[in-house]
Amino acid sequence: MTNNNHQRIRLEAVSKRWDDTTAVDAISFDVTPGQFVILLGPSGCGKSTTLRMIAGLEEASAGRIEIGERDVTRLPPGDRGLSMVFQSYALFPHLSVADNIVFGLRSRKVPKAERRERLARVAQLVDLEAYLERKPAQLSGGQRQRVALARSIISEHPICLMDEPLSNLDARLRGEMRREIKALQARLGMTVIYVTHDQVEAMSMGDRVILMQDGRIVQDGAPDELYSRPASAFAASFIGSPAMNLVKLAASDAAAVIDGETEVAVAPAAAAGGQLGIRPEDIEVQPIDGSGVPAEVIDEEYLGADTILQLGVGSQRLRARLPGKHSLSSGTRCRLAWAPEAAHLFGADGLRRDDLTPVAFSATVARTAGKGGAGAPSSTAGSTHP
Amino acid sequence: MAAMTSYRRMQLYGALLLLPAAVLLATFAYLPTIATLINSLFLPGFRGEPAEFVGLENYQLLIEDTTFWRVARNNLIYALGTIPTSIAIALGMALFVNARLPGRGFVRMAYFTPTILPMIAAANIWMFFYAPQIGLFNKLLGALGLSGVNWLGDPSVALTSVIVMTVWKEAGFFMIFYLAALQSIPPELKEASDLEGTSRWSFFWRVTFPLLMPTTLFVLINALINAVRVVDHLFILTKGGPNNATNLLLYYVYENAFSFFDRTYAATITVVILLVLAVVATVKFAILDRRTHYQ
Numbered sequence: 001m002t003n004n005n006h007q008r009i010r011l012e013a014v015s016k017r018w019d020d021t022t023a024v025d026a027i028s029f030d031v032t033p034g035q036f037v038i039l040l041g042p043s044g045c046g047k048s049t050t051l052r053m054i055a056g057l058e059e060a061s062a063g064r065i066e067i068g069e070r071d072v073t074r075l076p077p078g079d080r081g082l083s084m085v086f087q088s089y090a091l092f093p094h095l096s097v098a099d100n101i102v103f104g105l106r107s108r109k110v111p112k113a114e115r116r117e118r119l120a121r122v123a124q125l126v127d128l129e130a131y132l133e134r135k136p137a138q139l140s141g142g143q144r145q146r147v148a149l150a151r152s153i154i155s156e157h158p159i160c161l162m163d164e165p166l167s168n169l170d171a172r173l174r175g176e177m178r179r180e181i182k183a184l185q186a187r188l189g190m191t192v193i194y195v196t197h198d199q200v201e202a203m204s205m206g207d208r209v210i211l212m213q214d215g216r217i218v219q220d221g222a223p224d225e226l227y228s229r230p231a232s233a234f235a236a237s238f239i240g241s242p243a244m245n246l247v248k249l250a251a252s253d254a255a256a257v258i259d260g261e262t263e264v265a266v267a268p269a270a271a272a273g274g275q276l277g278i279r280p281e282d283i284e285v286q287p288i289d290g291s292g293v294p295a296e297v298i299d300e301e302y303l304g305a306d307t308i309l310q311l312g313v314g315s316q317r318l319r320a321r322l323p324g325k326h327s328l329s330s331g332t333r334c335r336l337a338w339a340p341e342a343a344h345l346f347g348a349d350g351l352r353r354d355d356l357t358p359v360a361f362s363a364t365v366a367r368t369a370g371k372g373g374a375g376a377p378s379s380t381a382g383s384t385h386p
Numbered sequence: 387m388a389a390m391t392s393y394r395r396m397q398l399y400g401a402l403l404l405l406p407a408a409v410l411l412a413t414f415a416y417l418p419t420i421a422t423l424i425n426s427l428f429l430p431g432f433r434g435e436p437a438e439f440v441g442l443e444n445y446q447l448l449i450e451d452t453t454f455w456r457v458a459r460n461n462l463i464y465a466l467g468t469i470p471t472s473i474a475i476a477l478g479m480a481l482f483v484n485a486r487l488p489g490r491g492f493v494r495m496a497y498f499t500p501t502i503l504p505m506i507a508a509a510n511i512w513m514f515f516y517a518p519q520i521g522l523f524n525k526l527l528g529a530l531g532l533s534g535v536n537w538l539g540d541p542s543v544a545l546t547s548v549i550v551m552t553v554w555k556e557a558g559f560f561m562i563f564y565l566a567a568l569q570s571i572p573p574e575l576k577e578a579s580d581l582e583g584t585s586r587w588s589f590f591w592r593v594t595f596p597l598l599m600p601t602t603l604f605v606l607i608n609a610l611i612n613a614v615r616v617v618d619h620l621f622i623l624t625k626g627g628p629n630n631a632t633n634l635l636l637y638y639v640y641e642n643a644f645s646f647f648d649r650t651y652a653a654t655i656t657v658v659i660l661l662v663l664a665v666v667a668t669v670k671f672a673i674l675d676r677r678t679h680y681q
Contacts, residue, residue, distance in 0.1 A: 057577050078583025090574035094596045094679035103592075104582030135679075155582065 007033035007068070007158040007191040009054065014063030016049050016215075023049045025215035026063065031193060033158070036185055038206035039195045040238070046215040047195045051161050054193065055084050067159065078107075082159040083152035087167055089144050091136040091151075098123075098132040101150045122154040125184070142173045149181070153188065160185075162194045166201065178205055199239050203227065211235050233350040236277045242308060245283075246275045246346070247316040255359060260314025264293045267345055267358050274353065275346040282342035283320035285309065285334050292337035297328045311336065419660070425653035437650070444654040454655065456630050457638045460545060464634055465613040467549035468556065473605055475553065476560035477598070481590075483561075484568045494565070501559040509622035512551045516623070538624050541631035548623060548632050555619075556612065560605045567601040568594070599678040606674075607667055614659060635659050 009031040016024040024046040031037050039047040052058040054065060056077035065073045072080045083104075091100050098119055105115045123129045126146040136144055145165060152160050165181070166174045182205050185192050196202055202209045203223045211218045211226060219231040230236035236244040248259040251272035255265030258276065266276055286292055298310040298317070302325055309320045309328060313336065320336065328334070343358035426444050428437040448454055483494045500508060515522045516537035524534030537547040571594065579589045617637040620626055626633035626641065633641075635655065643652035 055577075055581060057580070076583070077577070077580045082581070084578070084581050086574045086578060088572060088574050090572065090578040092575060092593055094593075103579065104584075106592075107579065107582045107584035107588060151578075 010066040012064040014060050017061045027217050033191050034189050036192045036207045038202040038209045040202040040209050041212035045212040047212050051195045055161050056080050081157050083155045083157045084161040085148045085152050085165045087164040089148040096133050097147050104155050118154050122150045126150045141169050159191045164196055231352050233275055233346040242280050242319050244277045244279050245318040246277050249276050258314050265359050268356050271345045271356050273348045277344035278338050280319045280321040282338050284337045288333040290335050292335035295336050297330050297332040299330050422653045422656050425650050426657050428650050430650050448654055457633045461635045468552045469609040472553045472556040475557040477564050479561045480564035497561055498558045500555050505618035508555050509619035541628050544631045563601050567598050571597055600680050603674050
């Protein structure tokens with residue numbers, strides 16, 4: 001168990017096909033020991049299927065799965081040396097919490113004394129000591145979740161797979177359990193592969209996020225990489241809340257403008273036909289006599305800590321997130337600005353275009369010559385509301 | 387005062403809602419039971435004379451009636467022969483057709499077919515299987531060079547023959563309950579235990595079987611009641627013979643009431659049957675219900 005190589009997981013061109021549908025299409029990745037890896041994606045993207053193939057609950061149609069130095073592609077789940085937490089928890093309803101936790105140890109014929117000792121240790125770890133005699137039906141959602149966790153921890157397998165383990169909990173508990181799972185993983189040095197469709201879980205828990213779409217990997221990197229350099233328009237729209245604004249770019253003179261808005265060039269001409277992405281929190285709203293892209297407020301949504309503005313620019317719509325409370329009646333004219341490095345360009349195929357650099361609002365600069373700094377850093381967006 | 391009236395009205399309302407069911411139950415279940423109990427305390431009046439009250443004399447007769455004890459013993463063997471066997475076969479068939487196998491729908495239907503047949507029709511089919519000369523079983527034995535058995539005519543074999551037919555008839559019916567229960571067990575439970583390398587055998591005894599206990603209990607009570615209640619096949623197969631070898635309690639009640647015209651003695655046996663069934667059902671519920679997990 002102490003040998004870290006036992007925990008390495010490698011997938012090589014693994015696919016899963018049912019008749020004529022391909023759920024997972026030749027994906028490959030390596031997980032290093034002790035890593036907390038998130039498989040993220042919308043429902044139907046193949047993330048759960050990938051996890052179940054690693055677990056051995058589904059057989060891979062093609063490709064190779066290695067755990068440690070072993071090829072486990074055709075091994076039964078019980079021989080792969082991993083544990084799993086299910087979305088439904090999969091607790092045995094007729095067994096007490098204690099019996100649920102030691103179920104696997106009994107299957108593996110662990111002696112009774114050792115079972116009791118390990119149970120005591122794990123129950124303390126997940127704070128379940130007072131509930132060991134209860135049946136799952138007598139527990140709250142969070143407690144059931146803990147039993148499921150305890151069951152996978154007690155097996156002392158170095159690898160733990162989690163399939164949307166928090167999706168049945170309410171928002172507050174979810175936040176709590178996120179921190180607990182993360183802390184447990186760090187403390188026990190487990191390798192975790194965690195499936196979720198919730199980007200907040202992915203961002204807050206993962207050391208590394210693998211974003212999937214239609215059975216393929218879209219982007220594989222650290223959470224801040226996915227946030228700051230999304231590899232495609234899909235990745236951009238999936239990470240962040242509210243999602244990144246994606247507006248269509250049209251050609252105009254020698255540059256690209258936001259579709260329907262011809263006044264301010266935002267990107268080089270080659271970007272036309274593609275999309276411009278700006279995160280709502282990177283948009284700075286300025287008075288109409290200021291500088292930037294002209295826009296019109298459509299409505300506002302006050303969320304307490306910040307306000308989300310719906311804005312119309314040309315034929316496109318954007319959202320801007322301003323800290324604090326703002327009262328902008330709909331129809332108010334204003335101007336939008338953002339730092340050039342906060343703007344992301346995507347080609348017509350949806351892929352990121354690093355060959356182009358967004359324009360720092362040359363038109364505005366030209367019109368309000370002397371004022372300068374139109375594309376000024378936007379970190380203080382809230383301070384400049386009309 | 388007003389609150390009191392509205393409370394009364396609610397009570398009346400509730401009572402009225404219960405009334406139709408209560409009337410039906412009383413007319414067709416409780417009144418006949420009481421009438422039977424009263425009947426069992428009389429001797430039948432012959433030639434228009436009124437029935438004569440004799441207290442427990444009928445019960446005295448019953449205890450001394452060797453045929454009754456023979457029939458009771460038959461019924462016990464019949465119950466012990468049919469109940470565990472049909473439940474075990476039902477569970478086995480349910481597990482089999484619950485798995486992924488080609489033509490699963492067809493196999494399920496095939497297993498269930500005996501249940502759809504009326505008992506009389508099923509018994510007629512089995513008559514052909516059991517018939518001494520032309521019967522299917524004896525033909526098969528003959529093809530193997532073995533001499534045939536008089537399945538229904540030999541007192542030492544007849545009861546077993548009746549038991550086999552009953553098991554064939556009942557197993558498919560119980561299978562349906564087990565199949566429904568099996569399908570309500572979440573598949574993740576199997577997956578979770580697979581991840582720990584739990585063997586199939588161990589999973590069945592530690593998870594599936596305990597989760598099926600409510601069904602088993604239900605099926606057990608039903609099988610017990612059927613063992614005493616369903617005697618239709620005796621009319622076709624053996625008429626209780628030879629020499630009462632296949633006579634069962636309810637058939638004996640029928641014989642006493644409608645062949646020997648001893649209604650009060652038939653009532654006495656009925657009361658005894660009711661008592662025994664009530665005791666067994668109570669014991670089963672008391673012992674098994676506590677150990678049963680209901681979801």
